[in-house]
Amino acid sequence: xxxxxxxxxxxxxxxxxxxxxxxxxxxxxxxxxxxxxxxxxxxxxxxxxxxxxxxxxxxxxxxxxxxxxxxxxxxxxxxxxxxxxxxxxxxxxxxxxxxxxxxxxxxxxxxxxxxxxxxxxxxxxxxxxxxxxxxxxxxxxxxxxxxxxxxxxxxxxxxxxxxxxxxxxxxxxxxxxxxxxxxxxxxxxxxxxxxxxxxxxxxxxxxxxxxxxxxxxxxxxxxxxxxxxxxxxxxxxxxxxxxxxxxxxxxxxxxxxxxxxxxxxxxxxxxxxxxxxxxxxxxxxxxxxxxxxxxxxxxxxxxxxxxxx
Amino acid sequence: xxxxxxxxxxxxxxxxxxxxxxxxxxxxxxxxxxxxxxxxxxxxxxxxxxxxxxxxxxxxxxxxxxxxxxxxxxxxxxxxxxxxxxxxxxxxxxxxxxxxxxxxxxxxxxxxxxxxxxxxxxxxxxxxxxxxxxxxxxxxxxxxxxxxxxxxxxxxxxxxxxxxxxxxxxxxxxxxxxxxxxxxxxxxxxxxxxxxxxxxxxxxxxxxxxxxxxxxxxxxxxxxxxxxxxxxxxxxxxxxxxxxxxxxxxxxxxxxxxxxxxxxxxxxxxxxxxxxxxxxxxxxxxxxxxxxxxxxxxxxxxxxxxxxxxxxxxxx
Numbered sequence: 001x002x003x004x005x006x007x008x009x010x011x012x013x014x015x016x017x018x019x020x021x022x023x024x025x026x027x028x029x030x031x032x033x034x035x036x037x038x039x040x041x042x043x044x045x046x047x048x049x050x051x052x053x054x055x056x057x058x059x060x061x062x063x064x065x066x067x068x069x070x071x072x073x074x075x076x077x078x079x080x081x082x083x084x085x086x087x088x089x090x091x092x093x094x095x096x097x098x099x100x101x102x103x104x105x106x107x108x109x110x111x112x113x114x115x116x117x118x119x120x121x122x123x124x125x126x127x128x129x130x131x132x133x134x135x136x137x138x139x140x141x142x143x144x145x146x147x148x149x150x151x152x153x154x155x156x157x158x159x160x161x162x163x164x165x166x167x168x169x170x171x172x173x174x175x176x177x178x179x180x181x182x183x184x185x186x187x188x189x190x191x192x193x194x195x196x197x198x199x200x201x202x203x204x205x206x207x208x209x210x211x212x213x214x215x216x217x218x219x220x221x222x223x224x225x226x227x228x229x230x231x232x233x234x235x236x237x238x239x240x241x242x243x244x245x246x247x248x249x250x251x252x253x254x255x256x257x258x259x260x261x262x263x264x265x266x267x268x269x270x271x272x273x274x275x276x277x278x279x280x281x282x283x284x285x286x287x288x289x290x291x292x293x294x295x296x297x298x299x300x301x302x303x304x305x306x307x308x309x
Numbered sequence: 310x311x312x313x314x315x316x317x318x319x320x321x322x323x324x325x326x327x328x329x330x331x332x333x334x335x336x337x338x339x340x341x342x343x344x345x346x347x348x349x350x351x352x353x354x355x356x357x358x359x360x361x362x363x364x365x366x367x368x369x370x371x372x373x374x375x376x377x378x379x380x381x382x383x384x385x386x387x388x389x390x391x392x393x394x395x396x397x398x399x400x401x402x403x404x405x406x407x408x409x410x411x412x413x414x415x416x417x418x419x420x421x422x423x424x425x426x427x428x429x430x431x432x433x434x435x436x437x438x439x440x441x442x443x444x445x446x447x448x449x450x451x452x453x454x455x456x457x458x459x460x461x462x463x464x465x466x467x468x469x470x471x472x473x474x475x476x477x478x479x480x481x482x483x484x485x486x487x488x489x490x491x492x493x494x495x496x497x498x499x500x501x502x503x504x505x506x507x508x509x510x511x512x513x514x515x516x517x518x519x520x521x522x523x524x525x526x527x528x529x530x531x532x533x534x535x536x537x538x539x540x541x542x543x544x545x546x547x548x549x550x551x552x553x554x555x556x557x558x559x560x561x562x563x564x565x566x567x568x569x570x571x572x573x574x575x576x577x578x579x580x581x582x583x584x585x586x587x588x589x590x591x592x593x594x595x596x597x598x599x600x601x602x603x604x605x606x607x608x609x610x611x612x613x614x615x616x617x618x619x620x621x622x623x624x625x
Contacts, residue, residue, distance in 0.1 A: 109347030
């Protein structure tokens with residue numbers, strides 16, 4: 001805003017202006033903060049590729065040198081996490097699809113119709129976003145363990161299914177939990193988008209006699225494609241990264257159905273302390289899916305955060 | 310809407326409307342016809358959120374613990390007074406307050422600073438923004454591991470820096486009087502990119518000509534920001550502050566992942582970690598449900614004024 005205008009024309013005056021002290025100060029600050037945000041991650045990645053000796057003797061920021069370099073940590077971490085990766089994706093992808101679809105439907109229902117209780121219902125959704133999950137943890141554990149033991153009911157089904165093992169059934173309650181608690185945020189994200197759409201589309205279709213379902217399928221769904229991208233990326237990252245629900249509903253990090261986030265705090269730990277080479281390798285691998293999505297869709301992620309928090 | 314025609318033709322006058330017509334009118338109402346859309350998600354969410362809160366409140370009024378199932382015949386508020394009188398709760402609440410205030414304030418200030426910095430027409434602005442926001446894409450479990458390594462007493466980067474500037478090694482996580490500060494610092498690292506994005510969106514929504522006007526009046530860039538731009542970012546500040554404060558109340562994962570045990574580092578126990586420990590390590594269901602209710606009330610204390618403010622602004 002305040003800076004000089006674009007440098008496409010490339011006249012000398014703007015170059016001189018660009019070179020004032022203020023400008024240099026700004027870039028120094030920008031670079032310092034890049035260091036601030038990246039250095040912690042950089043030390044982690046460097047450590048992942050170092051032998052134990054190199055970890056103890058070299059500065060964490062330095063890349064591993066000749067005999068200090070190893071892939072052993074990575075292969076160890078990959079072995080420790082490979083089952084968990086499958087579990088995480090098996091749980092997170094359907095959970096994301098479910099909450100995104102239901103959120104879009106709810107937002108459509110809420111923006112499309114004008115009725116008196118709408119504000120009240122909206123407030124109920126909004127509180128659902130901010131709810132500290134601790135307030136529902138004890139009921140959640142009781143519900144899925146004692147009242148409605150869906151996991152054990154579904155086990156025979158999972159035994160019969162190809163690829164899946166019986167213990168994967170334990171991920172189903174977690175999946176449903178994520179869908180239910182993900183609905184509020186997805187609804188609000190879609191609602192803000194639908195409110196920005198010109199109402200003439202829907203009005204015209206209504207006059208033409210299109211049913212509510214037809215309007216949703218033929219008009220709303222196609223134009224909300226970009227928003228689906230935003231919400232999907234945001235929600236997948238949230239669910240994949242989530243820890244507390246998994247921790248509550250899956251009994252331990254040593255169970256075969258544990259998700260990635262559940263195993264990570266235990267990888268590479270022994271009585272003599274933490275093997276940071278292994279721990280950092282595991283952390284890097286665990287971060288990889290969300291990192292890839294983030295780098296590819298940074299804009300969408302920022303968009304989701306802005307309105308979602 | 311093929312059915313509307315028939316209803317209209319069968320009801321010529323307002324009086325003597327039969328119940329069938331009423332039902333048909335009712336079924337053609339937009340509210341009812343759109344109900345499968347908002348109804349199914351609302352039902353699922355309602356059971357999960359409000360059913361969960363109700364169930365939690367009910368458990369908190371019993372004396373349930375261990376393997377016995379809750380006995381709902383004898384309800385009282387005993388757990389609430391018990392919780393409030395325990396020193397663990399009070400010290401957790403105190404830590405939580407420190408976390409909430411310091412974390413929220415510094416995140417807002419740093420985020421604002423970064424947003425203003427990026428608003429100066431920096432080159433590769435989008436890439437820089439992506440880098441600053443990167444920690445936000447990572448799970449707390451992952452960032453906790455990274456910071457555990459940075460704070461490592463013997464070879465961690467932080468102690469290499471402190472040794473370099475002559476302060477000597479610091480026990481960042483092990484020293485109870487420093488640990489909370491170390492945790493807050495790490496969380497600020499993770500969240501300030503988020504506040505920056507919120508502020509940047511606020512800055513972008515302001516009309517450009519204010520700067521020109523201020524410049525014509527002879528105001529410096531700094532005064533323009535302090536006197537004109539920043540006061541207009543109130544809405545961004547409020548919504549970011551609410552998100553950060555609620556996060557500070559429910560933060561559990563980062564603290565748990567530092568130790569991998571129910572007890573976070575000494576000096577960093579907050580309400581959320583206390584609640585989970587009482588419930589799932591010690592099996593004190595009713596007691597932990599009462600802590601959870603306190604937590605919920607605190608969160609509502611942050612959210613309710615915010616929602617009211619939004620409602621008054623007409624931006625709900």
